[in-house]
Amino acid sequence: MxxxxxxxxxxxxxxxxxxxxxxxxxxxxxxxxxxxxxxxxxxxxxxxxxxxxxxxxxxxxxxxxxxxxxxxxxxxxxxxxxxxxxxxxxxxxxxxxxxxxxxxxxxxxxxxxxxxxxxxxxKVELGDYRSIDVAPPSVEVGDEEIESAMNRLRERHAVWSPVERPVAFEDLVTVDVEEELKETGVKKQHQTQKLLVVKGSFFPLPGFVENLEGMEKGGEKEFSLPYPSDYRFKELAGKEYYFRVKLIQVEEKHLPELNDDFVKGLGQSMEDVASLRDSIAAGLKKAAEEIAAREHERKVLQAVTAASKVEFPSILVDQEIDSLL
Missing domain, CATH: 3.30.70.1050 (Trigger factor ribosome-binding domain)
Structure with missing residues (x-):
C-alpha cells in the first residue's frame, strides 16, 4: 500500500x-x-x-x-x-x-x-466446510419455453407491410404531429413520426396512441392530453398539450411462417424446424445450467460463510458506518 x-x-x-x-x-x-x-x-x-x-x-x-x-x-x-x-x-x-x-x-x-x-x-477461521452438503438445483427446459423462444425468433424476422384499413393496436403508423402547450401556446411540429400503437404505451405520453385507434390513412384528429403529475420528466409533469395528428401510413406486422425454408434462411447450418427446436432447447438448457451453477455456488459460499468466523478490523467497520451516515 x-x-x-x-x-x-x-x-x-x-x-x-x-x-x-x-x-x-x-x-x-x-x-x-x-x-x-x-x-x-x-x-x-x-x-x-x-x-x-x-x-x-x-x-x-x-x-x-x-x-x-x-x-x-x-x-x-x-x-x-x-x-x-x-x-x-x-x-x-x-x-x-x-x-x-x-x-x-x-x-x-x-x-x-x-x-x-x-x-x-x-483472520478467517473456516468452519467444518467438508460437512456442508448443498444439493445443486435440477435444470429442465419445458416445451412452453422452447415455443416462446421460437416465437421471439420469428418476431425478430418480422416484416411490416402497408395496409389500407383503420389503425388497430399493434400497428406501426407514420404520422405528422403538431403539439401546442396550452398554458403558453408554444407549438412544435413533428413530421413523419413512426409510432408503434401498443395499448397502454407511455410514448410519447400516456393515452396518445389510444387516440390513433380507428384513424384512416389521410385522416386528421385533434385532441388534448395532460402529462401525469408524477411524470419522470419534472418539466413536463402536469402540463396539458393540444395535439393535431395527420395519419400518413398504416403498417401491420407479418411473422414468417415457421417452416423448413425459414430455418434454412437463418444461415446457421440448420435444415429443418426439428433441428432449430433442438438447437434452441440446447441453448436454453445451457443458459439455465449456468444460472443454476451460479446459484449453487452462491448457496455453497453462503453456507461456508455461515460456518466460518471472520475477524474484521474495527476501524474499517467504523469507517464504513461513518461513510453511510
Whole structure:
C-alpha cells in the first residue's frame, strides 16, 4: 500500500505496539531532527503558494511566513509531509500486512508522538466446510419455453407491410404531429413520426396512441392530453398539450411462417424446424445450467460463510458506518 513513498531512512522509534482484532496499534516517536527537516520542507512548499505582503512569491523568510500562517499551520503542513513516510517505515519494520489507510492520533508535538492504528488482513477461521452438503438445483427446459423462444425468433424476422384499413393496436403508423402547450401556446411540429400503437404505451405520453385507434390513412384528429403529475420528466409533469395528428401510413406486422425454408434462411447450418427446436432447447438448457451453477455456488459460499468466523478490523467497520451516515 502506498503511504507517500520514502525519502531515505526515517528517524523514529516505536514506543509501544499491540496487535489484536486484525489491527495493529503503534505508538511512534519521531526524532526532533526528522521533524525539523519536515518543517523545512513545509516552509519551502508553502512559501511558493502563499502570497506574503512585501515579498515576491517564494522569497519570504521562514520567520515572516510562520508569523503569517501561524506555527500550527506550518506544523500541519510538515505532518502531512512526514506522517506517510513514518507510517511506511513502521509498516516495513514491523512486517505488517496493511489493507487500508491507518487511523492517526497526534499525542504530542515536541517531540512528535502519535498513535497509528493499521487495519490488517482479516483472520478467517473456516468452519467444518467438508460437512456442508448443498444439493445443486435440477435444470429442465419445458416445451412452453422452447415455443416462446421460437416465437421471439420469428418476431425478430418480422416484416411490416402497408395496409389500407383503420389503425388497430399493434400497428406501426407514420404520422405528422403538431403539439401546442396550452398554458403558453408554444407549438412544435413533428413530421413523419413512426409510432408503434401498443395499448397502454407511455410514448410519447400516456393515452396518445389510444387516440390513433380507428384513424384512416389521410385522416386528421385533434385532441388534448395532460402529462401525469408524477411524470419522470419534472418539466413536463402536469402540463396539458393540444395535439393535431395527420395519419400518413398504416403498417401491420407479418411473422414468417415457421417452416423448413425459414430455418434454412437463418444461415446457421440448420435444415429443418426439428433441428432449430433442438438447437434452441440446447441453448436454453445451457443458459439455465449456468444460472443454476451460479446459484449453487452462491448457496455453497453462503453456507461456508455461515460456518466460518471472520475477524474484521474495527476501524474499517467504523469507517464504513461513518461513510453511510
Amino acid at each position: 502506498d503511504y507517500g513513498g520514502d525519502e531515505g531512512r526515517v528517524d523514529m522509534k516505536i514506543v509501544t505496539q499491540s496487535i489484536e482484532n486484525s489491527q495493529a496499534t503503534l505508538q511512534i516517536e519521531v526524532e526532533t531532527a526528522e521533524m525539523d527537516e519536515s518543517l523545512d520542507r513545509a516552509y519551502r512548499q508553502l512559501v511558493k503558494k502563499v502570497a506574503v505582503p512585501g515579498f515576491r512569491k517564494g522569497r519570504a523568510p521562514r520567520s515572516v511566513l510562520e508569523n503569517l500562517v501561524g506555527r500550527d499551520g506550518l506544523q500541519r503542513e510538515a505532518l502531512e509531509d512526514m506522517l506517510p513516510r513514518v507510517c511506511a517505515r513502521a509498516i516495513e519494520e514491523q512486517n505488517l500486512e496493511v489493507i487500508a489507510q491507518p487511523q492517526i492520533e497526534i499525542l504530542e508535538l515536541e517531540p512528535v508522538v502519535f498513535k497509528a492504528t493499521f487495519p490488517l488482513r482479516p
